[in-house]
Amino acid sequence: MNSMNRTARHIANPTWNVSDVNGQYSYRNPHADLYLYLSQWSDMESYLxxxxxxxxxxxxxxxxxxxxxxxxxxxxxxxxxxSPHAADHRLLDIAAGRGGAALHAHQRYSLEVVGVDFTPYNAYRATSNATKKNVWPQVQFGLGNAHRLPLADNSFALAWSIESPAHFADKPTFLQEAGRVLKPGGVFTFADLLVIDHVATASAKNRKIYQEFLCVWDVPYLETLASYQRAIAEAGFDLRRSEIVTQYNLNILNRDCVIFLWLSSFAWLYRLYKRYLKWRTGANLDNVYQHVLASHHALRLGMIDYGLFWAVRM
Ligand SMILES: C[S@@+](CC[C@H](N)C(=O)[O-])C[C@H]1O[C@@H](n2cnc3c(N)ncnc32)[C@H](O)[C@@H]1O
Structure with a gap:
């Protein structure tokens, strides 16, 4: 492809390796230290x-x-x-992580949920969370790759994937798979990071900042809003609604990055906190710092958006 035609969608993470994604979610990768750090305030063993x-x-x-x-x-x-399947309350959670969203779907909305994830640690953790809450088998989890779901055609009325597609190497294939396992008329929603084309491609410096963002999150590439809209239609969905909610999450994340980086500028405080964090969570503050810095560089330029999509399988 002519380099003039290359969009941010074609900028790949040069170091991406699928085993790093598993590593990030199994605490075998320095990028997992961010989750250990965040576990001081939230339940990262359920929600990611x-x-x-x-x-x-x-x-x-x-x-x-x-x-x-x-x-x-x-x-x-x-x-x-x-929908024609309004009486069918089974939800498929694609890349369900540690099960928090699936369990919440059962508790708040009375849905029966099947969750799949390709990281063994997460499938194990989700299963143990469901067992502790006594909801197995109404909520159950197993191993599965979003690119080849281990599920029959037309088997679900509902499906979602929350903030996981960013990690998928081929998002159009994931959408085709979601369409395959959904019944015609079935409903699908997903949340994902999106790249803002003109910002990420504006200069060599921006492209580098964008690639560093992809690296720290173990993301192979991101779709744009327009490329997702095309892929959703090509996968046989009728896109009913999409929403950009960056101001309600990524902008807040960036504000927290600014606070973290400012506090880190006090060397004595950084050294003290580094020892405390290691003792309290096992995380290395230097890894968290690199993660936060790379995230802040991309987020402050408005390079990344956060999109929600709702679609009906035709
Ligand atoms: C950011 S977490 C989100 C988890 C969950 N949806 C949540 O909201 O808590 C991303 C999840 O995607 C999973 N994942 C990444 N690539 C995958 C793939 N190709 N197939 C299945 N799961 C995948 C990871 O193992 C991880 O659990």
Whole structure:
């Protein structure tokens, strides 16, 4: 492809390796130290999304994860109420992580949930969370790759994927798979990071900042809003609604990055906190610092958006 035609969608993470994604979610990769750090304020053994908060709401808390899940679920169930499968309450959670969203879907919305994830640690943790809450087998988890779901065609009325597609090497294939396992008329929602094309490609410096962002999050590449809209239609979905909610999560994350970086500029405080963090969580503050810095560089330029999508399988 002519370099003039290359969009941010074609900028790949040069170091991406699928085993690093598993490593990040199994505490075998320095990028996992961010989750250990965040575990001081939220339940990272259940929820692995950036959440959603209105102005004035406290963000570093389980409640922000639940607000994001509720927003997706409310839109999903509104469409479901008018679907030919309104009496079918089975939800597929694609890349379910540690199960918090699936468990919440059962507790708040009375859905039966099957969750799949390709990281053994997460599938194990999700299963143990469901067992502790006594909801197995109404909520059950197993291993599965979003690119080849181990599920029959037309088997679910509802599906979602929350903040996981960013990690998928081929998002159009994931959308085709979601379409394959959904019944015609079934409803699908997902949340994902999006790259803002003109910002990420504006200069060599921006491209480098963007690639560093991809690296620290173990993301192979990101879709743009337009490329997702095309891929959703090509996968046989009717996109009913999409929403950019960056101001309710990524902008708040960036504000927290600024505070973290400012506090880190006090060398004595950094040294003290580094020892405390290691003792309290096992995390290395230097790894957290690199993660936060790379995230802040991309977020402050407005290079990344956060999108929610609701679609009906045709
Ligand atoms: C950011 S976490 C989100 C987890 C969960 N949806 C949540 O909101 O808490 C991303 C998850 O995607 C999973 N994942 C990444 N690539 C995958 C793939 N190709 N197939 C299945 N799961 C995948 C990871 O193992 C991880 O659990």
């Amino acid at each position: 999304n950036v959440g959603y908060s209105n102005p004035g709401q406290y963000h570093l808390h389980v409640s922000s994860h639940l607000r994001l899940i509720n927003r997706l679920a409310d839109g999903l169930l509104e469409l479901h109420a008018h």
